[in-house]
Amino acid sequence: MSDLIFQWLRIAAPYLCAAAGGVLSERAGVIALTLEGYLLAGAFGAAMGALATGAPWLGVAAGVGAAMAVAALHATATLRFRADQVVTAVALNLLVDGGSTFLLRRAYDSSANSPRVEGFGSGGWLGSPVGYVALLMLPLVWWLLSRTAFGLRVRAVGEKPEAATASGISVARVRWLAVLGSGALAGLGGAYLALDQHKFSAGMTAGRGFIALAAVIFGRWDPLRTAGACLLFAAAETLQIRLQGTAALPSQFTEMIPYVLTIVALATLAGRAAAPAALGRNTP
Amino acid sequence: MSTALVSRRAQWADALLPPLVALGVALVVGDVLMLSFGQSPRVVWGVLLEGTWGNAYGAGQVLYKATTLTCTGLAVAVALRAGLFNIAAESQLAAGGFGAAMAGLLLPSGVPALLAVPFCIGAAMTAGAAVGAVPGVLKARTGANEVIVTICLNFVVLALLNWAVAEYLHVPDSLHTAPINAGRVARFADVNPAFRGSAANLSVGVALLAIGATWFGLFRTTGGYAMRAVGLSPSAAEYGGISLGGTWTRAMIWSGALAGLGGVNYVLGYKYYYEEGFGFGAGFLGIAVALVGRNHPVGVGIAALLFATLSQGGLAVNALVPKQMMDVLQAVVILAVVASVPEVRRIVAAAVPRAKGDG
Numbered sequence: 018m019s020d021l022i023f024q025w026l027r028i029a030a031p032y033l034c035a036a037a038g039g040v041l042s043e044r045a046g047v048i049a050l051t052l053e054g055y056l057l058a059g060a061f062g063a064a065m066g067a068l069a070t071g072a073p074w075l076g077v078a079a080g081v082g083a084a085m086a087v088a089a090l091h092a093t094a095t096l097r098f099r100a101d102q103v104v105t106a107v108a109l110n111l112l113v114d115g116g117s118t119f120l121l122r123r124a125y126d127s128s129a130n131s132p133r134v135e136g137f138g139s140g141g142w143l144g145s146p147v148g149y150v151a152l153l154m155l156p157l158v159w160w161l162l163s164r165t166a167f168g169l170r171v172r173a174v175g176e177k178p179e180a181a182t183a184s185g186i187s188v189a190r191v192r193w194l195a196v197l198g199s200g201a202l203a204g205l206g207g208a209y210l211a212l213d214q215h216k217f218s219a220g221m222t223a224g225r226g227f228i229a230l231a232a233v234i235f236g237r238w239d240p241l242r243t244a245g246a247c248l249l250f251a252a253a254e255t256l257q258i259r260l261q262g263t264a265a266l267p268s269q270f271t272e273m274i275p276y277v278l279t280i281v282a283l284a285t286l287a288g289r290a291a292a293p294a295a296l297g298r299n300t301p
Numbered sequence: 302m303s304t305a306l307v308s309r310r311a312q313w314a315d316a317l318l319p320p321l322v323a324l325g326v327a328l329v330v331g332d333v334l335m336l337s338f339g340q341s342p343r344v345v346w347g348v349l350l351e352g353t354w355g356n357a358y359g360a361g362q363v364l365y366k367a368t369t370l371t372c373t374g375l376a377v378a379v380a381l382r383a384g385l386f387n388i389a390a391e392s393q394l395a396a397g398g399f400g401a402a403m404a405g406l407l408l409p410s411g412v413p414a415l416l417a418v419p420f421c422i423g424a425a426m427t428a429g430a431a432v433g434a435v436p437g438v439l440k441a442r443t444g445a446n447e448v449i450v451t452i453c454l455n456f457v458v459l460a461l462l463n464w465a466v467a468e469y470l471h472v473p474d475s476l477h478t479a480p481i482n483a484g485r486v487a488r489f490a491d492v493n494p495a496f497r498g499s500a501a502n503l504s505v506g507v508a509l510l511a512i513g514a515t516w517f518g519l520f521r522t523t524g525g526y527a528m529r530a531v532g533l534s535p536s537a538a539e540y541g542g543i544s545l546g547g548t549w550t551r552a553m554i555w556s557g558a559l560a561g562l563g564g565v566n567y568v569l570g571y572k573y574y575y576e577e578g579f580g581f582g583a584g585f586l587g588i589a590v591a592l593v594g595r596n597h598p599v600g601v602g603i604a605a606l607l608f609a610t611l612s613q614g615g616l617a618v619n620a621l622v623p624k625q626m627m628d629v630l631q632a633v634v635i636l637a638v639v640a641s642v643p644e645v646r647r648i649v650a651a652a653v654p655r656a657k658g659d660g
Contacts, residue, residue: 048448090636098640103386103448107588108635115628122623123338227452234449269464276453283445292446 021255023142027213029251030143030151031056031222034206035229036236036243037154038199043238044162045195046175046295050106051091053226054113055084055200059207061117064131064217065124073136077147077208084204085197087113092196096189099299110226118219129219136212144213151209154202155247159240171195175293178300188300203229231279237291250275311649316595318645320604323593323637330633331626338622345618352617353610359617361489361499365566366609367602368501369394369580371508372563373587374594374601375515376429376556381596382519383552384532389436389451390560391584392458393429397561399462400428401568402575405481412483421484422507422565429561430554432458437553441546447553455584463577470575477576486570502570508602511562516598518555528552560584586612589635 035056039049059080066079091109094100122128137145143152162168173181174191182188203226210225211217228250236243257271332342353359373390380387387393404424408417435454439445470478486503489496519525530538531548539545567579590608594600608631615627 050448050452094636094640099643100636100639101642103388104588104592104635104639107388107585108632108639111585111589111628111635112632115625115632119334119623119625119629122625128623128625224456227456230449231453267464267468269460269467273457273460276456280439280445280450280453280457283449284439284443297448 021259024258025248025251025255026152027144027148028254029248030148030213031206031210031225032229032232032247032251033244034151034154034209035203035226036232036247037158037240038202038206039230039233040155040158040236040238040240040243041161041171041195041202042199043233043296044175044293045171045192046178046293046298047091047095047192047196047199048102048106048297049199049230049233050103051087051109051226052199052203052229053222053224054087054106054110055203056207056210056222056226056229057110057113057117057220058087058200059084059204060211060221061113061120061207061217062204063208064134064211065120067134067136067212068132071135073145073212076134076136076212077205080208080211081201081204084207085200088196088200091200092193095299096192096196102297102299114220117217121217121219131217134212134215134217136215145209147205147209147212151206154205155240155244158202162240167191167194172293175295178295178298182300228275231275234292235275235279235282237282238293239291311652314649315646316597316600318649319638319641320593320595320600322641322645323634326637327630327634331630334626334629335622340621345621348618348621349610349614353614357493357495358497358499359613361496361501362613363606363609364489364505365500365502365571366583366612367605368505368508368566369563369583370586370590370605370608371602372511372566373560373584374590374605375511375598376433376558376560376563377587377591378594378596378598378601379515379519379528379559380552380556381591382525382532383528383548384535385436385440385549385552385556386448387433387436387451387553387556387560388448388588389432389454389458389557389584390587391580391582392455392462393432393557393560394563394580394584394587395462395578396432396458396564397425397429398564398568398579399465399575400561401425401484401564402478402481405484405569405573406479408481408483410482414484414486417483418486418569421481421569422562425561425564425568426558427561429564430558433553433555433557433560434550437550440553441550447549466575466577472574475576476578477572477574480573481568484569485573486565488570500571502566504566504570507562507565508605511559512598512602515559519598524551560587586631589631592635592638 035052039052042049062083063076063080067073067076087109091105094105095102118128125131143149170186170191174188178188232246232250233243236246253271253274257268335342335345353363373394376390377387401421401424404421436447436450439450440447472479489501527543527548530543535545568575586608590601590604594604611627615624
């Protein structure tokens with residue numbers, strides 16, 4: 018039983034980190050389609066950092082840094098050059114996917130896998146200490162958004178950027194910080210993934226960033242509901258792994274669950290009304 | 302989209318400057334990446350050109366890839382003209398290929414191509430359109446954001462197709478269906494042996510027809526006008542008597558049908574069966590093609606050739622530099638275009654009042 022719970026939390030950890038980043042970015046009005054790229058950059062940075070230094074925590078730092086660098090590109094394109102957020106995200110996801118494989122081949126002459134990453138060894142119940150940190154990220158974002166002055170600014174910028182500007186808040190600066198924070202949080206999730214699997218492999222995030230984004234929407238942009246959605250999606254995945262072979266339901270159908278739920282949530286009134294009003298809109 | 306550009310010259314500058322800037326940036330970034338691998342850029346670019354346009358096989362491969370990209374690029378462009386993002390071109394392309402294969406399996410062998418090919422093409426477009434209808438109808442009826450719906454839809458549709466093939470339709474020990482009985486399209490190699498081994502086939506003509514039809518539909522029909530009006534300003538279009546919901550739905554159905562058409566290239570022209578993951582990435586690349594082609598059907602055709610050259614060129618230079626370099630360059634092109642569009646527009650708009658006198 019406790020085995021099952023730890024497996025469930027280990028599957029949930031990257032979702033919880035990435036979704037925490039997603040909530041932060043989207044509540045500031047910036048679409049978090051880049052979560053997939055942040056996760057992959059985090060995983061790549063963590064594996065490379067841990068291999069280069071032999072110190073797992075330095076690997077985590079490198080992963081977070083790599084994802085923040087991608088986030089900085091996103092912020093530069095959309096906030097400085099007012100590029101379309103969706104197109105920028107699609108391009109950055111492609112850039113990280115191609116770039117990580119390119120660098121992998123440059124460093125280790127393989128376009129599929131890095132050498133084994135020792136990381137935190139067996140790492141205890143959650144695979145690594147990062148797992149425990151991961152569980153705290155959505156509560157942290159909840160606290161940040163609802164209990165701090167910065168959080169109030171983030172929400173103002175995501176709902177009514179014009180009003181925020183009028184009250185003396187720099188929309189660009191708040192969004193910059195939110196996007197960088199989003200990259201850091203999702204990068205942590207990617208680092209967890211690479212250290213838990215003890216390697217980096219090309220495209221290893223396999224759509225987890227999109228599932229995390231689905232969780233943000235299914236959780237109606239509320240950090241705690243989003244945590245619930247992450248745990249729900251992870252539970253479905255855990256059951257699917259456990260029931261493999263014996264399942265009455267083909268695996269393709271369990272894979273669909275997060276996406277079907279998200280479409281249904283969006284199509285019902287509740288899902289729509291909750292979206293930050295200025296989501297996706299670049300301000301002049 | 303917000304600033305209307307009056308003079309002809311300003312429109313041209315607005316359309317052409319961003320892709321040209323992007324190409325320049327991509328050349329520089331490409332040089333740096335090649336140098337980082339200790340290769341001479343001159344040599345690598347030379348090998349790239351030689352491996353794509355330097356011989357019939359390479360050119361055939363580029364044309365083959367450009368055919369699929371033209372269809373997905375047109376799909377994204379049509380939706381964008383109506384102000385909608387269609388990120389589901391990936392799954393619409395797969396659905397189109399699936400539809401074409403099902404139609405070709407349904408027909409008895411010996412049906413003349415004149416009947417079988419249009420039937421299969423129709424099935425491909427219908428399947429793509431069905432996937433496109435979902436985000437269109439949801440947006441019209443409930444206001445559900447089409448970006449998120451189409452992203453989610455990709456996973457749902459691909460999983461459904463994978464399940465259907467894995468459970469019922471596959472040839473043992475493979476991920477593909479049985480070959481179609483009728484509806485095959487001739488390859489270039491059947492006409493000219495120089496193209497031997499290349500996948501290029503007469504579907505290229507289908508893509509060219511799609512460019513023409515899309516141009517006509519967008520710029521010479523009432524429906525196309527309604528779509529462009531909604532894309533430029535939904536509230537003004539609605540005030541002018543255009544139904545937003547109906548236009549969104551029609552645009553997404555049209556868009557899905559075009560992406561589905563891309564499946565014809567692989568199924569009817571190349572492998573003659575549907576295979577899991579056959580179009581991998583071509584749908585997402587369609588977003589880049591539409592963007593670089595500035596949402597104009599002719600521009601989409603040119604951009605499709607450019608991206609197909611990069612993609613095939615990556616294979617040609619893979620011995621010198623990793624082919625993933627081309628993914629990086631494609632991403633750089635997209636970023637440079639999308640980042641320079643508002644900048645160019647601002648500069649052009651600022652220059653317009655001065656140019657008015659001699660315009």
